[in-house]
Amino acid sequence: MPIPIIVQGVQDGLSSIPHAYSVLKVAPWVLLLAALKYYFGGARNSSERVMHSKVVMVTGGTSGIGASVVHELASRGAQVILLTQHAPSDIFLVEYIEDLRKSTGNQLIYAEQVDLTSLHSIRTFATKWIDNVPPRRLDMLILCAGSSTPSSAPRRVTSDGLDEEWQMNYLSNFHLLSILSPALRVQPPHRDVRVIFTTCASYIGAKLDLTSIDTAPILSTESDPKPKATSKKSKSKKPTASTPKKSGGSLFASSKLSLMVFAHAFQQHLNAYKRPDGQPPCTRVLVVDPGFSRTPGTRRWLTGGSLWGLLFYMMTWPFWWLVLKSPQQGAQSILYAAMEARFGRGTGGWMIKECQEVDFARREITDEKVAKQLWEFSEKQVEVMEMEGAMRRALANKEKGNEEGQTAPTASGTKEQTPGSRRSRKTNK
Ligand SMILES: NC(=O)c1ccc[n+]([C@@H]2O[C@H](COP(=O)([O-])OP(=O)(O)OC[C@H]3O[C@@H](n4cnc5c(N)ncnc54)[C@H](OP(=O)(O)O)[C@@H]3O)[C@@H](O)[C@H]2O)c1
Incomplete structure (x- = not known):
């Protein structure tokens, strides 16, 4: 397909090919984009190793x-x-x-x-x-x-x-x-x-x-x-x-x-x-x-964790697509x-x-x-x-034990029966 077009361009001139000048104007930019994308993609691994059994x-x-x-x-x-x-x-x-x-x-x-x-x-x-x-x-x-x-x-x-x-x-x-x-x-x-x-x-x-x-x-x-x-401002997962x-x-x-x-x-x-x-x-x-890559972690960092940040990220996405590596890269x-x-x-x-x-x-x-x-x-x-963590866990276990101790055993020291259970029906007979 391109060969007959090139032949036509050489024989009859570029003006004989529809949109030839527009394509020639855009082509260097596409090539530049491709070159930049390749460059920012970084080096490729060419080493191999048998990974079976590892x-x-x-x-x-x-x-x-x-x-x-x-x-x-x-x-x-x-x-x-x-x-x-x-x-x-x-x-x-x-x-x-x-x-x-x-x-x-x-x-x-x-x-x-x-x-x-x-x-x-x-x-x-x-x-x-x-x-x-x-x-x-x-x-x-x-x-x-x-x-x-x-x-x-x-x-x-x-x-x-x-x-x-x-x-x-x-x-x-x-x-x-x-x-x-x-x-x-x-x-x-x-x-x-x-x-x-x-x-x-x-x-x-x-x-x-x-x-x-x-x-x-x-x-x-x-x-x-x-x-x-x-610090009052800090947002902790657990207090x-x-x-x-x-x-x-x-x-x-x-x-x-x-x-x-x-x-x-x-x-x-x-x-x-x-x-x-x-x-x-x-x-x-x-x-x-x-190297810098488009991962969930980078996205979170770039957006600042806010909706406005996310909007900004989406609007500027073509730039990040160009300059950041994919996770695979x-x-x-x-x-x-x-x-x-x-x-x-x-x-x-x-x-x-x-x-x-x-x-x-x-x-x-x-x-x-x-x-x-x-x-x-x-x-x-x-x-x-x-x-400190061990002390916290011991304290929590003790508190849990105390709470269970208050509710679980009955006055007679036996396990409290669930109403309607087989054991409670047996006792009520
Ligand atoms: N991305 C970059 O541009 C870049 C650049 C330079 C260096 N690095 C380094 O490359 C590494 C990978 O980066 P990335 O961007 O791919 O990371 P990422 O997308 O943010 O992923 C982070 C990973 O850490 C795990 N994780 C989070 N909290 C955890 C926890 N409490 N316990 C166990 N695992 C937990 C996450 O698991 P979940 O999926 O369960 O959340 C996720 O798999 C990092 O060390 C980073 O610093 C990254």
Whole structure:
């Protein structure tokens, strides 16, 4: 079809082809748009790896970039364990897994309930995992869950009383890996085990001052672990004794920088372990910046969580379509980190961006002193918050017990009978 038109254009001139001048005027713009779209789409992963029999644990695998990663790995035959905040009986989760199993032709996709905003939930899952005898196989841990609060929205507080961004993006990963560390170290030496953290370019401008960072009450007064005054403006999921002050947009960046410092320190911690079989460590840590993508999380951030924001987003959608990656494009660097063969060797601790290894842009990430400070600080924060959480749960159980105690037993000490029940009819005879 185009060849006869071109021939006609050459023989009879452009004016003989209807709309030829209009098409020629528009063509460069279409080409420019296509070139920009290709450029902003980022690098494509070209590495492949046999994923059959590999056990991959994923946080944040139910939406955005994480969901794309899960789809790709499951399509290649990996056994996927989704760590999600939803109960396994949740109808949306059940449907999501069924769809995933159908579309990937892989039945080995499961979910475990782990609410990353609850240290107790993480501990319950992780201790159950490491208590398994013999130790369970684990080939990969991909940490894609994240939270970013729009700067115009009130700060959200977790059930542990910490800022949601801090706990979700950093502390939950610290807590999960601290408990799962033995499960990683016990994997056989020939196994290529990878832990993949996701970060964001905002870490480059982040502040990491542990004495002033405003994530929770204990941070600003290390000697006094008691909660500070509650901010009335804060919107908490559950009312807690302590609510962090609004700290601007910087806490997200600080949590990502902290995550990277921890990722590097975690690799050193794994490398320092002397295996009983004398073999070198088999777990490598990788930090991936997926690039800005059109995910539910980004949309929430761009719209500021408001209807006006949503309207603005919809009106400017063509711009975001052009400059932001799709979730599938955002997943490419993570897939590269998961499948590139050379990351199965060496001492680990690499950073990946646009499907290539890059240097860390902040020297604190490799600074042992900063890592030690952060590690001790995080351990203390987890310890204090878990202790407070345990006390809250014990108190709630006691109150519940008291309420049941008041209603359940009858004066004779026997169980109260439900009117009309078989037992009550028998007694009344
Ligand atoms: N998108 C970007 O532009 C971009 C850029 C740079 C870096 N990153 C990083 O890439 C990662 C993925 O980003 P994304 O935009 O794809 O994320 P997203 O769309 O916001 O998805 C967040 C994921 O976290 C899960 N999650 C939320 N709260 C949870 C909780 N309490 N417990 C367990 N899971 C919870 C969500 O599960 P539900 O589905 O159940 O809510 C969801 O699967 C993040 O670490 C992010 O910081 C993203």
